[in-house]
Amino acid sequence: MTMQPIALDPASRRRALASMAQTELDVLVIGGGVVGGGAAIDAATRGLRVGLVEAIDYGAGTSSRSSKLFHGGLRYLKQLNFSLVFEALRERKLMLNTVAPHLVRPVEFIFPLVTPVYDRAYAGAGIGFYDILGAGRGVPHHLRHIGKKSTFEIFPGAKRGKIRGGVLFYEGQVDDARHTMMLTRTAASYGALCASSARVTSYLRDGDRVIGARVEDLESGEQVDVRAKHVVNAAGVWTDELQEMVGTTSGLRVKASKGVHIVVPRDRIDSAVGLITETEKSLLFVIPCPWSDDFWIIGTTDTEWNLDLAHPAASSADLDYILAEVNVMLEKPLVRDDIVGVYAGLRPLLAGESDQTSKLSREHAVVPAAPGLTVIAGGKYTTYRVMAADAIDAAVAGQRSVEPSRTASIPLVGADGFDDLWEARVRLANEHGLPVKTIEHLLRRYGSAISEIFELIAAEPELGTPVASTDNRYLGAEIRYAVTHEGALHLVDILARRTRVSIETRDRGKSAASDVADIVAGVLGWNDEQRTREIENYSARVDAEIESQRQPDDRTADAARMGARGVRGSAAVADVSA
Known part of the structure; x- marks a missing residue:
């Protein structure tokens, strides 16, 4: 077929x-x-x-609120679940090499060591076995034990007097949405x-x-x-x-476990690689953002959630936990004002005997x-x-x-021909009058389907201009394409999932909403009233999320998040909207 x-x-x-x-x-x-x-x-x-x-x-x-990784799962080695780790590593290889090479790529991590003898024996052995299991599984076979000096060269922002070495290894990363x-x-x-x-x-x-x-x-x-x-x-x-x-x-x-992540500017953590550490509750990742070189994604939490399923809310306690855990590794600690974006997702875990979701x-x-x-x-x-x-x-x-x-x-749309186009990205930039960095951005989002973006720009050259209110991160053509090719029906679909404006701009995309609405209103058949309603809905969603993140616990955060009405369904109730 x-x-x-x-x-x-x-x-x-x-x-x-x-x-x-x-x-x-x-x-x-x-x-x-x-x-x-x-x-x-x-x-x-x-x-x-x-x-x-x-x-x-x-x-x-x-599926749009994960840690953005295709990974085997180091935590499952600790649980001696070797079959799950091996299965995941096999799937990682398929994604990187066959199914989605335009969307999935290798990313290097360091596991910083605090007590060199114990940590190197414990973490090094676990990661070493992980690396052996993953040999030939799509990422470089590149496990390295490094000393304190090399660790600070790779991770200059490491906390002095705390970090005493490291173990380097690779994972796969993806823009999940x-x-x-x-x-x-x-x-x-x-x-x-x-x-x-x-x-x-x-x-x-x-x-x-x-x-x-x-x-x-x-x-x-x-x-x-x-x-x-x-x-x-x-x-x-x-x-x-x-x-x-x-x-x-x-x-x-199924028991829902809430996982919260924060997004911070790349310059707030001085490291050439991603970071991973073990906390009392789980693993904490500091992940280079898969769609932008300007941010880190930091998470996650792992706590039981029994409230609204459509809109899991991050509380102030969640943000404090993530900041406290990541700051254990950092010489210059992160503060609340460093956070650009926040997202919370729910893991659908098989319910078991333990009350702790991290053990399910x-x-x-x-x-x-x-x-x-x-x-x-x-x-x-x-x-x-x-x-x-x-x-x-x-x-x-x-x-x-x-x-x-x-x-x-079976490769996904955009996978066929991606490698050849990536090698030809300078030529593509010259042919289409776009910066090489823009071509790389487009190839990483669309792969060989970049030709469809070029067709939109050829028909309407103004769509080849970056949208200023998205911090110039996205072309007008990408906004239009989200509707004409990718199934987006509402502003939130575009700002939160087809792009990531909702977590990579300081105002969470509120200022971009009007410009984005102008680009898509015609193809979605919106009149002035519908356009206004979409913008107001998106703004209310952002305000409710920000307010939820000021609340002390899950229950108050959930109540604050539910204050925003949705756009799907004639009654526009929150439980059928994203």
Whole structure:
């Protein structure tokens, strides 16, 4: 089967919903996160008729709020979970070399040593074994033990009298929101019918068997019945909620763990490499931002969350914890005013006996919830492809004519030809009159689909100009492209996920909202009232998030975040908007 890249635009979304209502699907996937998108590709490339529905936006939940890493998981070595580590390292190689080389790349880390003898024996042995497991797994085999002098050369900002050496190694990094969206676009390019702002309100039944779902189009308010031979619940932290709709229990329960990250300017930490350290509760990463050389991403927390699932809120206590832990390593400590952006996500962990989420399983489970309905839950971002394949295997079990999973060899849109274009980036810059740095930025976001960006600029040359209110980080063409090719329907989709303006500008994108609205209003069919409502909604969202980050604990932070209304659904309630 050959992929024919198609654009995810408002018209294709409407056509997808109409087609889903008019035919019986082989598989209906619920949830447009990384696992749902992966399941849609997996099924579509096996030749199945597939539908994917997502209540908010592609990657709007956990899949745009991760640590931005494809990693094996050092913490799992400590738990002696070697099979999970090996599986993750294998997947990391696939992403770097085959599936998404334009979106995933190696990044070097240092594990600073505080007590050289103990730390070097403990951390060095663990990372050394990790490096051996990962040999030939997509990143340089480059484990190095270095002394105090070399550590301070690589990490000049290290705390004097505290850091006494280090261990260097590699991981893989990714802009998770773009990767997840590209999964959906690739699935659509293989024939999957994909629709965001499409919320499942109930299951269709024939006796005990699930034969589809009733879906509400949150943009129009219309209800459509989507029939399918099998339904896959890949809703992440919403798994239990969707299980309740079917009226039976699968025995699988999901517990949400909140992970908070902060974004700070690159010049606030003097280091040539990323940093990783072990805290009492988990691991703390200081990660070079995968989409910009101007920032570090620092996190994460790992705490139980029982409040609003759509809008996990970072509290003042979360920010204080991250700052305190990272400052253990830094000669010049970070302060609250250094924080440019904050985001909080929820990990959908398989519930276990322990009350501590950091001890719950990152492995996944695939279980039947009812005849015709399969649930996939747990896991980690890095192993999404394996999870997706397992879910589709379960959905088509017993059907002899269905091919096995092919996604280990299926590149995402933009991957084919990326390496050649990267080598030709100076020529591309000269041909299109853009700085080489801009071409590199575009190639890292779109890969070989950069040609579609060039087509927009050729048609409207003014789109080749950086948008000043985004701190000149994005061209007007990228903003337009988010709607014409990448499925964005609202300002928040563009500012928080297709770009990262919401966490890389001091005002969290409020000043950019008006300019961005001007670029996309025409293609989205907004009148003046709709344009104003979108800007006001985005501004209220930012204000609510900032207010939540001033609150002392989860409950007060959640109450503050819920003060902002959403734009999806006729009632515009917060629980159906991102």
